[in-house]
Amino acid sequence: MNNLNKTLWILLVCAAAFLFAGTAFAKAEQSVDSGNDNLANLIDIAGKQRMLSQKIAKAYFFYGKGIRRDKTHKQLLDSIREFDQNFEIIRKSTNNPAIQDMLVFIEMAKDELAQLAKQPYNKENASLVLDYSETMLEGSQDIVSRLEEESKLKKEAIVDLAGRQRMLTQRIAKYYIAYQAGFRDHNTIDQLKTAVKEFEQAQAVLLKAKRNTPEIKNKLKKVEKLWHVVAKFYKDVERGGLPVIVLATTDDIMATMNQVTHQYAELLGS
Structure with missing residues (x-):
């Protein structure tokens, strides 16, 4: 093998090795991304x-x-x-x-x-x-x-915050109906009031979030309107009232917040 052929051979081997290493590295990156x-x-x-x-x-x-x-x-x-x-x-x-x-x-x-x-x-x-x-x-x-x-x-905190709202809607409704079912101890009232307070505080933060798209803003405004319908029942649980409206409205809020949560996640992933 002359010097020229040797040089070409070395270059081909190096290129193949480089290509193999690059492929392996890409696969490793894909594996990490897939794991994440x-x-x-x-x-x-x-x-x-x-x-x-x-x-x-x-x-x-x-x-x-x-x-x-x-x-x-x-x-x-x-x-x-x-x-x-x-x-x-x-x-x-x-x-x-x-x-x-x-x-x-x-x-x-x-x-x-x-x-x-x-x-x-x-x-x-x-x-x-x-x-x-x-x-x-x-x-x-x-x-x-x-x-x-x-x-x-x-x-991102905003995704966690929006996602937690889904749970709070169901927790609030749970303690509301439990009270109406006869569980009228201080724990039931305290858990209900705490969940209501946490929901309202989180919603105030979400409404002011800089990441909000027009679609997210519209959904959050919808939640605000629905919340005003049922919040008075939660805050005055001792009076009770209209459980069918409470059930339907709370589930509507949960479904809307589920959409908002996924939209925040998509924004952060893009």
Whole structure:
């Protein structure tokens, strides 16, 4: 092999090595990005579990009180089913020992709650439903926090804030209807008032957010109008009143805030 051929051969080998390294690096980058995407999706699923824990209990009380029984019974069963599906996704998607331990704890509560949903409504069962829904909420929040610690993604506060509003709508409605069902202790009133205060404070922040697009602004204004319809019932829970309007309006607020949350996430991802 003459010197020219040797030189060409070396150049070809170097080029091939460079190309291979570049391909490998690209694949590694794709793998990291894919891992982050999967973890971000898992965080979103775990976040929804917080909302579902409250929605299940809320639907149980509305159904037990005989309010829109067809709708609330379907909502109860659908929410339990969705919680179970999300639970399995989380269980199979992480090897974190602390999360796996927490899932065992949540599983006991969710299975007990699912059994209670099949039994006739009474105050004793309803009291257990309240307790189990709190356990599921706390456990789901713990999982969200642990997944965020694992993630190298920078979660923007505005997405978390909007996402938490979904849970608060269901929590507020849960304690409102629980009070109407006879749970008139100080804890019920305190939890309701705290959730209402947190919702209003968060909404005020969201309305002033610089990232708001015209579409997001319109949706937040819609939430404000709906909130004015039901807020007076929550703040004067002792008087009660119009549970059908409370149910429909609260669910409408939740659905709208779900859309807003996804729109914030899309903005930050673009």
